[in-house]
Every structure is written in C-alpha cells, then in structure tokens.
Amino acid sequence: MARDYRLSRMLHVLIHMGEAEKPCTSQEIAAMLNTNPVVVRRTMAGLRDQGYVVSEKGHGGGWRLTRPLSAITLLDVHRALEPGTLFAIGPSRDRPECLVEQAVNASMQEAFARAEAELIRELQGRTLADIVDGMKRPPACDTHPAATT
Secondary structure (H helix, E strand, C coil), X not given: CCCCCHHHHHHHHHHHHHHCCCCECHHHHHHHHCCCHHHHHHHHHHHHHCCCEEEECCCCCEEEECCCHHHCEHXXXXXXXXXXXXXXXXXXXXXXXXXXXXXXXXXXXXXXXHHHHHHXXXXXXXXXXXXXXXXXXXXXXXHCHHHHC
C-alpha cells in the first residue's frame, strides 16, 4: 500500500518559506524535497489556488506565503493538496451480497468515520507556527542542506 507524503512534505516546505527572508524558488524547494521543480510547481498550485502562497516571476522571484504561519492550519494544507481519503485501507467489495461482508464493512466504515473526524479535529487545531514552536528554529530555504548541493 503506497503512502501519501505530500502533506508532511508541504508542511516542511511551508515552514521553510515562512522562515525565509526571500521567496523560495521551485529549484530550491525541489532540492529540499529531492524531487523535480515541475512536481513542486504542480503541488504548489493547489496551495496557490487556496490563497496560501503566491509565485513571483523574474529575478528574485519564487514562492512566498501570503499569510503568517500562525494563520495556516495543517487541515488547510491537507485540503489544498486535494487529497483522496485520509486512510488507505477500506472495506472489501468482493461479495456485496454476503451478510458477513456487509456487517464487516458497516463496522469498518463507522470506525473510519470516527477516526477521520478525530484526525480532522487534530489537523484543524494545529498551525504551522505550532510546529515551529515545538522545535529549534529551522533554516531558511536558501540555507537548507539539500539546497546547497
């Protein structure tokens, strides 16, 4: 089962951006994430469309936040990334007429709904600033170890 790392990766990027003194280029962000700048631009588009970042063209341009870290929740970022389901596991559909499968699926769906509601509450209650408050001050994107290689 493949995991979706976009949320944690974008939280990483946005915190660096919030600490940066200048816009972060797609190249710098790609180096941070060990990926391609095209992937960065595609991923950042959802954040731009929701108004959390802007992109400035030209010399000295790049991506920058439109609001402080304290005004962006983890749920905001999650939703901007247009994710699928929060959980990769789900009910079976092999034998929909089977009463046992129906009972198992109903039980699982109820549990997933409760777990998803709790996770959404947690994500809504935490901001990017809360993450920064829980750690040492991160370096700006232009001084990130991966960006200098």
